[in-house]
Amino acid sequence: MGESLVEAVRQALLTVRDPVGGGNVVEAGLVQGLTARDGLVQFAIAVPRERAREMEPLRQAAERAAAGVPGVLSATVVLTAHRADPGPKPGGAGRAGPPAAGGHGHGHAPKAPAGQGAMLLPDVGKIVAVASGKGGVGKSTTAVNLAVALAAQGLRVGLLDADIYGPSLPQMLGAQEKPRTEGNTIIPLQRWGLKAMSIGFLVDAETPMIWRGPMVMGALEQMMGQVAWGALDIMVVDMPPGTGDAQLTMSQRVPLAGAVIVSTPQDVALLDARRGVRMFEKVNVPVLGVIENMSYYCCPKCGDRADIFGHGGARAEAAKMGVEFLGELPLKIDIRLLADAGTPIVAARPETEEAQAYRRIAARLWDKLQGAGATAPRFVVE
Structure with missing residues (x-):
């Protein structure tokens, strides 16, 4: 069939x-x-x-x-x-083919790599990728709460869901409607003081995205280039887990100011987090720091603490890799319940210790970004 x-x-x-x-x-x-x-x-x-x-x-x-x-x-x-057809090359004829996988031109910084066109999102001051080496570590929850915390500081904030296969922003922001359009331009949804865009706003919630790499890259470029983001102080990008097409597209097409790696304390998550750090290093994107999520469990009834996944592993790993440890976040049921309800804990319960932890990390990130220049990546092929 x-x-x-x-x-x-x-x-x-x-x-x-x-x-x-x-x-x-x-x-x-x-x-x-x-x-x-x-x-x-x-x-x-x-x-x-x-x-x-x-x-x-x-x-x-x-x-x-x-x-x-x-x-x-x-x-x-x-x-x-x-890639636009450059015409026949000296000594040869015929139309130029598509860029080869893994071929990333040199000598075009601060522009995008050869054949990639102009860098996208020129009106965004700082673009930060929130990434993880594996799924299930709370990366999206962290990205959403950091974005809301930055907006609470009075900044103009955008939140881009770059996870084409598993978009979660519609659920976490409580935004299920489709964005309106003006001509060929999509107007981002606004929630909790920030502008947001996700492929989940454009397709039915139960529609699986059975797409190959070029389609993923095309969708990402549309969400960056055909969305009316306007002038922003900072954009937080919720990356998919791993080190695949979406990561390369973001590294190639926007001037990333840096990346934040989210991990849980156990060894298998830390191993994947290490790969994430090395991947961003290879494309010359600075790693701003590591966050340990689900650092410990707090019993909602008695308040006792249990280190279910161990504790302190991300801090130790950050020290080994020479990057800053930005902070730890507990495994608390309220964070999950509020995320599922579309009300980030930073906005819904700003007085709680976990909301304050997100705010401290967001403030530290913004401080670091004030001294960080955003440059196009330089690809290193080994």
Whole structure:
């Protein structure tokens, strides 16, 4: 069924015209990563980076054509930019192909690496990635509460959910509505004193994102380049776990001021946190510090403390790696309950010790950023 549906969608896309070269988008080779599973169709349209904004009608036309195919329950299409054709090279002929995986040009700082276009988010003062080497360590909860704490300091704050496969901001911010648009521009949702954007605002909550790397990168670029963020003092980026496509896209396309690594105290989490630190070092993004989440458990009835995952491991690991230990956060049921309810504890119960811990870490981050310049990364290939 999946293969037959893919072919049916491909046939439907023959009716969608390529406004640049004429013909249709299939024969022009613009359709990438077409997949169909259980009636859910997803693919990307590759367009010239410099014309991405004006290609939104093309994306919408392709999405309508796919959605109209019998058997398609939902169709999701994103634009993904490709390298502009530089023309024939001396001594050779033919069109330049796409950038090779792992090929990152040199000599273009502070611009983006060769073939990547201008850096995105030029009106954002500081961009900070909140990352982890593995899932389940409370990275998103930490990112949301840090963003709210920064906004409470009077800063203009944006919060970007870069986790395409597992977006959590709609739940944690209590924002389930779709953002409105003005022409081809998406207006970010506003909650708790900050502007926020997530792929979870644009698709149904139960829709799985069965996307290959180029589609993930295209979606991220759209959420940075086609969203009306406006002027911001700082943007907090909730990264997906690991060291994959999203991390590389963020490192390539925005001038990251630094990264914060979230880990729990146990050895397996610390091992993955170490990989996260090394990854950012390789792309010349400074690691601002390490946070130990779920550092200890507080019984809600008696107040007794238990070090369920051990304690102090992240502090010791930070010392080994030569990065700052920013603080520890307890494993408390109120943090989880309020996050599930869409009311971050920093906003809902600012008087609590755990909310104050988030605020202290946020204040320390902002202090560090005042002396940190944001530069485009320099890729190191070994």
